[in-house]
């Protein structure tokens with residue numbers, strides 16, 4: 001019998017899917033682990049055995065014993081699960097079109113081009129450590145592995161940058177300029193020592209003097225969700241509720257992070273609000289599904305959690321993982337069919353693992 005197609009599943013309602021997911025999980029038992037990122041919608045998130053930010057879920061994938069790792073998240077996360085898991089384990093992404101628009105802003109040919117151009121003005125392999133945010137394709141992690149570089153997440157970015165500056169004098173940070181800038185500034189690197197590499201322009205749009213003087217070369221990428229948060233939104237909210245505590249994900253713009261009381265990963269945001277006293281009010285700059293969940297979870301403790309933007313800022317690619325796709329991949333596994341396996345070619349995986357291992361070594 002061949003694998004079942006997705007089409008009939010798209011006609012199921014969420015309640016049907018719920019029952020079918022529960023039944024399939026029961027049958028698959030310990031051969032299955034479901035990992036869920038904090039941005040997943042509730043109908044999917046509730047089925048995760050483990051939830052977390054990118055770092056926590058990478059560690060979970062690396063230590064899982066299950067044969068099937070179903071990743072409810074986006075493409076680069078499932079790639080990391082494949083790279084860090086045993087060769088006989090199978091990483092599955094319920095909808096393979098669930099990508100990350102920020103990750104797509106850097107690709108291998110542009111990064112290699114940038115490296116070549118930088119090498120024309122200085123000895124790149126001696127003076128620059130390439131750092132890729134985990135939100136990137138596996139071949140960029142492999143590039144970093146091959147060039148003495150490293151991966152970072154929003155949790156360990158300061159530890160990673162510390163490590164980098166012990167190796168070489170400069171960092172090329174891709175694809176998210178904001179995480180790079182916010183982290184470096186907090187570590188004491190002034191904005192004047194940072195330049196933005198515009199990948200659409202020769203030499204990144206920079207002069208030789210600018211490149212030679214820079215400590216941080218920031219790729220001109222950004223997250224379309226977090227760019228919606230603005231410093232004025234904080235001012236307007238605080239004019240009404242001055243006691244508000246502001247917390248932002250470091251993919252948010254510099255001005256937003258500077259006006260925030262706390263900056264950190266999705267896991268950090270959750271823990272900070274969880275540990276706060278009853279009666280506190282929070283303005284949060286991160287994805288809407290997570291903020292709505294925090295609002296629901298903490299209102300019973302008398303905490304008020306608000307979303308920073310007046311517009312809806314959902315991660316549309318995270319949202320592609322729906323109960324229909326989850327039911328589809330699980331029922332296929334029950335029938336002995338693997339659909340939507342994410343497999344990173346061995347040579348790429350080996351070099352990417354080097355960069356990921358360096359990251360895990362320096363992570364808190």
Ligand code: 13P
Pocket residue numbers: 038052053054055135153154155223249251264265266267
């Ligand atoms: P975290 O690692 O903080 O969960 O961030 C992942 C992400 O994609 C944020 O947009």
Ligand code: SF4
Pocket residue numbers: 074099100101102103135223224225226251287315316317318
């Ligand atoms: Fe990518 Fe932004 Fe979605 Fe995170 S929120 S997965 S960075 S598009």
